[in-house]
Amino acid sequence: xxxxxxxxxxxxxxxxxxxxxxxxxxxxxxxxxxxxxxxxxxxxxxxxxxxxxxxxxxxxxxxxxxxxxxxxxxxxxxxxxxxxxxxxxxxxxxxxxxxxxxxxxxxxxxxxxxxxxxxxxxxxxxxxxxxxxxxxxxxxxxxxxxxxxxxxxxxxxxxxxxxxxxxxxxxxxxxxxxxxxxxxxxxxxxxxxxxxxxxxxxxxxxxxxxxxxxxxxxxxxxxxxxxxxxxxxxxxxxxxxxxxxxxxxxxxxxxxxxxxxxxxxxxxxxxxxxxxxxxxxxxxxxxxxxxxxxxxxxxxxxxxxxxxxxxxxxxxxxxxxxxxxxxxxxxxxxxxxxxxxxxxxxxxxxxxxxxxxxxxx
Numbered sequence: 347x348x349x350x351x352x353x354x355x356x357x358x359x360x361x362x363x364x365x366x367x368x369x370x371x372x373x374x375x376x377x378x379x380x381x382x383x384x385x386x387x388x389x390x391x392x393x394x395x396x397x398x399x400x401x402x403x404x405x406x407x408x409x410x411x412x413x414x415x416x417x418x419x420x421x422x423x424x425x426x427x428x429x430x431x432x433x434x435x436x437x438x439x440x441x442x443x444x445x446x447x448x449x450x451x452x453x454x455x456x457x458x459x460x461x462x463x464x465x466x467x468x469x470x471x472x473x474x475x476x477x478x479x480x481x482x483x484x485x486x487x488x489x490x491x492x493x494x495x496x497x498x499x500x501x502x503x504x505x506x507x508x509x510x511x512x513x514x515x516x517x518x519x520x521x522x523x524x525x526x527x528x529x530x531x532x533x534x535x536x537x538x539x540x541x542x543x544x545x546x547x548x549x550x551x552x553x554x555x556x557x558x559x560x561x562x563x564x565x566x567x568x569x570x571x572x573x574x575x576x577x578x579x580x581x582x583x584x585x586x587x588x589x590x591x592x593x594x595x596x597x598x599x600x601x602x603x604x605x606x607x608x609x610x611x612x613x614x615x616x617x618x619x620x621x622x623x624x625x626x627x628x629x630x631x632x633x634x635x636x637x638x639x640x641x642x643x644x645x646x647x648x649x650x651x652x653x654x655x656x657x658x659x660x661x662x663x664x665x666x667x668x669x670x671x672x673x674x675x676x677x678x679x680x681x682x683x684x685x686x687x688x689x690x691x692x693x694x695x696x697x698x699x700x701x702x703x704x705x706x707x
Contacts, residue, residue, distance in 0.1 A: 363478065364421045367428030371506055374431055382513040389521060390512035393528040394505050397536050405497040405540065408490055408609045411616060411671050418485055422475045422495045426502030426539075430471035434503075437467045460584050465542075465576035468503065472539070473546035473569060475499040487679055488616070490609045492551025493544045500539035507539075508532065535595065538579060541602050545571035548608070555682055575601055616674060617642055623677045624670060632701045633670070641670050666704035673697040 379387040406413075441463045445455045476495050479486065486492055508531055515523035531538075549568025553561045575598055582594035621642040627633045640646045647667055654663035676693050679685060 359478075360417065360421050363429070364417070364424050367421070367424035370428035370432045371424065371502075374428070374435075374506055375509065378509055378513055382517065386513055386516040386524075387509070389524055390509045390516060393512050393524060393532060394508040396528075397532050398501065398505055401501055401536055401540070405494060405501065409494045411613055412488075412491075412668070412675060414485060414491060414494060418479060418495070419498050422479070422498035423502035425475040425478070426472050426499035426504075426543075427506045428502075430468065430475070430499065430503050431506045433471050434464070434468045438463050441467070457584055461577050461581045464580060465573045469542060469546065469569060469572040469576055472496070472499045472503050472543045473550075473572065476547055476550040486551050486554050487675055488555060488612055489548055489551045490612050492547035492549075492554075493605055493609060494547075496543040496545075496547025496550075497540035500541070500543040503543075504536075504539040535579070535598070537602060538576075538598065541598055541605065542572045542576045544605050545569070545575065545601070548605075555679075557683055571601075613644070616671070616678070617644060617647075619678060620670065620674045623674050627673075627698070630698060632698060632705060637670075641667060662704045662706075666701055669697045669700035669704060673701070 375387075375391070378390070382390065406419075438459055442455050442459045445458055446452070450458070473496065476486075476492065476499070479495060486495070511531065512524040512527055515527040519526070546565070546568045549564040549566070549571075552564040552568075578597060579594045582590035621638055624633050624638050624641065625635070628635070628638075640650045651660060651663050651667070654660045673694065676690065676697065680690055
């Protein structure tokens with residue numbers, strides 16, 4: 347949440363990127379519709395979209411304590427679905443063409459495209475969404491934020507890419523082929539692209555939220571991890587070996603567990619830090635000892651919102667909790683990265699004002 351006094355005007359570059367990405371995504375889907383026909387395209391689009399609400403809800407649930415701006419999230423998703431898809435297709439085809447001209451056989455070139463070109467190109471393009479958000483760096487103030495933005499870009503890319511894959515399977519084996527592929531891509535491994543790109547998200551977020559001298563090395567390390575995971579899965583799928591697919595799946599699931607552990611640990615750490623910073627504001631009358639106890643554990647926060655909803659004050663309680671969370675994160679940013687005292691005071695007073703407004707009840 348960003349309080350009104352701190353709200354940033356929507357970036358023109360961000361809005362342009364959102365529009366261009368949306369147009370490109372629609373253009374790709376229009377080409378698929380024209381080439382595959384309405385029946386095949388309709389089934390493929392349905393299968394691609396079916397798991398999306400659950401996946402989006404799962405990703406956004408990671409960000410409950412400090413929800414990111416909807417415009418930024420929409421940009422990341424649209425970038426993955428539009429610009430990243432179009433450029434990935436163009437650059438991968440170009441790369442495969444160069445290998446064909448070099449004298450490599452079709453099967454070898456297809457394998458190179460799947461195992462090497464696609465991971466290198468696609469992860470760079472999806473991850474670039476986070477680099478484009480660096481100008482709005484105050485929105486990435488934790489590792490969880492990097493994971494969320496990267497996952498949104500990955501979900502956008504996967505949604506459009508899956509339509510193409512299901513359409514190809516429909517053309518070769520009919521509806522049964524599309525559904526069979528859906529079981530693999532949409533049910534067994536629906537989080538592939540979000541997990542890969544989240545490695546980049548971790549790297550970017552670490553670089554932005556730490557003060558170590560080598561912090562920016564985390565970005566290329568995260569990119570290499572994303573490429574490795576992506577290439578591992580594509581390589582296993584290319585071999586057609588169930589054993590290799592099983593190994594790749596276990597590695598990707600281990601990466602997913604790591605991401606979950608990071609987000610849970612960061613969330614608990616943030617909540618616990620409230621008990622350290624917020625008592626300093628008791629003299630303002632906006633925070634009491636009971637408030638600190640309520641804000642300092644996730645179950646207590648949930649119980650307070652439930653009780654407030656029963657009194658018709660659910661929104662006020664949510665706003666109060668959100669402003670207190672943002673105030674705590676402000677202290678963490680100042681502690682980790684340093685901050686101009688005047689800027690700190692401006693943001694602190696804005697969050698205190700939001701807390702005061704929410705406490706009017």
